[in-house]
Amino acid sequence: MSKIKKVVLIEPEPPGYHVFSRIALPRLGLPLLGAMLKQRGIEVSIYCQGFYGIDYSDVLSADLVGISTTTSTAPEGYRIARRVREAGIPVVMGGSHVSFLAEEALQHADYCVRGEGEYTFMELIDAIDSGSGFSGIRGLSYKVGDETRHNEPRELVQDLDSLPFPDLSLIRGRDRIKLTPILTSRGCPHGCNFCSVIRMFGRAYRQRSIDSVVEELEYLQPPSVFFYDDNFAADKNRTKQLLERMLSRGVTPPWTAQVRVDAAKDRELLDLMRRTNCYVVYIGFESVNPQTLKEFNKKQSVEDMAEAVRRFHDLGIMVHGMFVFGADSDDIESLRATAEFALKNQIDTVQFLMLTPLPGTPYFDELERQGRLLTKEWHLYDGQHVLYQPAKMSPYELQKETFKAMKRFYSIYECIKMLCGPEVIKFAAKVYWNLLRGRWRSVRWQMHTRMLRWFYRAYGHVLIRRFEAANKDFSDWIKAFKQRTSALGVKTQPSLGNRQ
Template sequence: MKIVFIEPRSSEANVYSKLAMPLLGPVYLGTILRDRGHEVTIYKEDICMPDYSKLEADVIGISILTSTAKRGYEIAKRFPREKVVIGGIHASLLPEEASQYARQVVIGEGENIIVDVIEGRNKDRLVYGSAVEDLDSLPFPDFSLIKGYRRASAVTLVSTSRGCPFDCSFCAVTKLFGRKYRFRSAESVIRELKLRRNNTLFFCDDNFAAHPKRTLALLRFMLGERLRNWACQVRCDVTKNDKLLGLMARAGCKVVCVGIESVNELSLKAYDKKQTVADISDSLAAFHKKKIKVHGMFVLGGDNDDTKTVWDTIRFARKHRIDTMQMCALTPFPGTKVFDELEKEGRIFTKDWSLYDGQHVVFKPKLISAKELQHELIKGYTKFYSLSRSIALLLKLRLRNAVFNLIGYVVIKDWKKANRDMSWLVE
């Protein structure tokens, strides 16, 4: 059979639409089906836009995030309904909605059931996937199935685990992968790394160091591979383990993406982060001491946040030399505690899912208006990624930081141009 997977493009106004990193789900599923003898092609629209007038397939698989759901449904309507299967985290959160556009909706992890769905043995309208307990049983994802990928991407994704033992109130990840932490063996990961050794690697686990003992074992194996440039996502508390942090640096970790979330103590408690501002400060110092760059990720707009919080965040980022940052508007993704609370209080003013990308305010904050929060986020981004900062970094010979800052400057400029009317906002 001829199978085509499609990852819908981001909104034109999404500041991250230029990233060429694909969702791993379609790549795993496509690799499994290819190994079964099917003809598989994957399109990530942000990399390669298919010619839909000529696209033919026996099955069209569409993987959607909340922010790409609207576009995904538009794509689905181009094809006969009986050919379309929809999956991904948004479909798992709102399967009845997704089922209006497809013959079947895959809920949760799809690797254990995709063959039966595609080959017609499972005809259920809503197909519930089960968690893959043995991640070593999965094939290594074949990125060559993605049209235009090698030309567009300088980074290769590697997943070594699934699930997250934490339960942050705004996060939807556990709705797809659960809170049970499952991980691949070090031997399996190393075999894949040998295939990717000439690439810059991004370990896309939700928390690379969630199981310290296991991560230490993996890092010891990685030392022998002499990897020179990789990044991962971690929590601040990883720095409390000196041995773990030291091994990360020695094994080639150059950048960490850290879920800082807030510099407001009350907001940290509300988000169930189980960390303090002092913890965050100590963590950032520890990363920089090991010469690991920090991409700080913040969430703004909680019930304890106001305009001052935005500028406290910028000052904190500058003071602690955060290399790059993203300030997301608190986004009430369906299925999260935050969504349930805001929905109950009548504070969500739009369900245009294309705006649920972390860059658009879609609810009424408690201490300031939605419009005020949106404007302050834009001004904060503009301040951090200023042209003058790029020049200052260049003069200090911090070339990589200067380049990333300049990219941030251009992206924010484009975002402001695309969203100048702010028409979705309420007072």
């Protein structure tokens, strides 16, 4: 008889606020595991703590609990794990953070699944049921007494079509998910040194078949879609084939995805994106400092970035710009120039995030080797806290300038400009021209995106104020750190460990 009859899976709540904080968008690892467990006849509940509270009466009735974390959610994941283990229920942890820090995870959990965990998790359940032991399970870390054992890594899943569709119906509070996530590929062919995707999912770009993706779209019939790929247009020919198939099958819900700047250079791709109802793209611009772009291995110019924004806007597609502050080549002026670029080019929404040295990345290893890390309080590793000694400014200056950039972009002044500034005249002219030509669909689309732009700008203003108030203690600590180092007459400081 199976020992594992009920499994509860938990995605811990992330810390902090950003412009999309209130959008319910679960990661797909747990719904995918849930679908595989359901196929085995196991009862499954999934909690995404960010938008639905955990019912511990349900959790503590499980035979096994799985917790998936990123770096910033790891402390909350550990807290949940301790509570569950105190009730005598075994806990499995997985996700990007614990994949690289398995020994840390095993201080709070019974098992740690490293890397892509679908088959590791299933084999773990088989081993628990049969009592056959864990030594042959690739990708698993666990303890035997005081000894920590790390089994050989598991190979990446090559046939993504062999995996079931993630079962979003297993998520508590499913009705709050308005934007349906769909993943069509894994891995990234690029090599940004601050990104953990390559270490976690590999550099080889693995794709689901177009038939599989369209079948999922037809099965779900979602009102809107977020393609969860790290780079939806990494293989442009394949992306165009997918969009053409969506058109021919009549499955073209409004959708959004992450792409790179170079996607805008392919006019055929842009036209297909427009015709299939793409309404927002998320682009990792990172910086307008050419040296920083080179440091990040972005292979794009500032001119490419501006042209990409213009081309997407010409098609009525909004642009969410993602920028990273704090590279070794960055200084205060380059940060201010980046904020100016976002405003000048009328990027619709932005995130100015501080470079976050995530465990598992070359950047983390290098900063740790140089003694430049300020803290390993993982809940701060969310892109909104300075975590290391920058090369050309103090930690306080980096924190302050990032906040200033966000506050400037999401200011009341910018909100008012969107309602009655010169841009409004241009917008009205475009709407009038489309009305004259009978393009009613284009007019509705223009009005809709205009309202979204203003809403996100105003809502961002509120969130930035809330974040600043909630993190006053951290800002004071960073300011005091600057004063201490100034008094010592030094520009850098060894690692401080955890704050007291």
